Amino acid sequence: MARLPRLTIPGQPHYVVQRGNNLQAIFVDGQDYASMKDLLREMGRRFGIEIHAFILLPNQVHLLLTPQTAQSLPQFMQSVGRTYVRTFNNRHGRSGTLWEGRYRATVLEAQAWLLPAMVVLEHQAVVHGLIGRAVDYGWSSARHNAGAQVDGMVRLHPAYWRLGDTPFAREAAYATMLDRGASTDLQEVVLGAALKGWVLGSEGFIEGLKSGTERRLQRQKAGRPARAQGEKAE
Template identity: 80%
Template sequence: MARLPRLTLPGLPHYVLQRGNNLQPIFADAQDYACMKDLLREMGRRFAVELHAYILLPNQLHLLATPETADILPHFMQAVGRSYVRGFNNRHGRSGTLWEGRYRGTVLEPQAWLLPAMVVLESQAVTQGLAARAVDYAFSSARHNAGAQVDGMLRLHRAYWSLGDTPFAREAAYAQLLDRGASEEVQEVVLQAALKGWVLGGDSFVQGLQQQTERRLTRQKAGRPVRGDAPIG
């Protein structure tokens, strides 16, 4: 089946996934990770894209981001990708692209899916055996969102604020969610939605978005439907 065209909507969070070609490594050393973080910070400011969460894995990167305008997220990802590959190739004496193709992603209903998606994203280091706990992994936003350190390039989404009345309460509540992790079912739903371009949200959310585009927003009805409520654990 042909891949759906990517959907970008202003003011809504997007789960974005970019993988190495044939899942080859895209980071060779600590300087590469630092370079990618610098680019995300710089291009986020330049293109008015708010970053809520990220993880840099050896062969892929995942982002949770909200673009200010409808056309800005592709430009942001293109700028990050091209600049990173150019620097990576110069440093490591290689040529050609690193990426398997254009990035993939999906739009999230914030209240139902932002927190589950954050947990799925920041738990990828644990899922892939790179760390015992999400906050132990150095190349992600987990420590910031759990209150262990400050990362100035990140912006908390309003859905995160619903976790508590004070910063400490929110950070403690999120740290508990992160330690508990996401169920295999929720992980599968989030990652497959990002890979396939299916919108994650309840019926009313999806129907409202469907009025704005002719593009199909959910998978066809064969199989189990994606639910609007997203339990973690």
């Protein structure tokens, strides 16, 4: 089956995954991780990308971001990918591809899905057995979003601000969500949508997107995730 064309909707959050070829390592040491983070920061500013959450795993990168224009995301990912491969190959005396083809991404409805998607993303270090608590992983946005440190690359989404009336309240609420983690079902929904390109959102949200594209947006109905994941009731 032919792959769907990638969908980029300016002003809407996207969950993006870029993996190593055959899931091989894309980071060998701390300098590699730092190089990738520097690139994300630089290219994000250059191409109009707001990064709300990120995690750098040994063989993949996950990003939760909002592009300003229809070209922001593809230009950002192309520039990050090409520059990082050149730097990585030069450092480690190798040649050839590093990535598993093109990046994968899904658009998601912020009100219902942004916070659950953040938890899924930042919890990946725990899922992959790299750390016991997500907030202790150094190469992600978890410490920033949980209030443990400040990371100037991360931009808080309005959906995050609804967690509380003060920075402390928001950080504490999110830290609790992060410690609870994400259920296996929620991970499968979010990561499956990102890898397959299906939009995550309510029927009304998806219908609103259909007017701007002829691309198929969903395989089956997508709804609001269970509030048990820690999100406040509206």
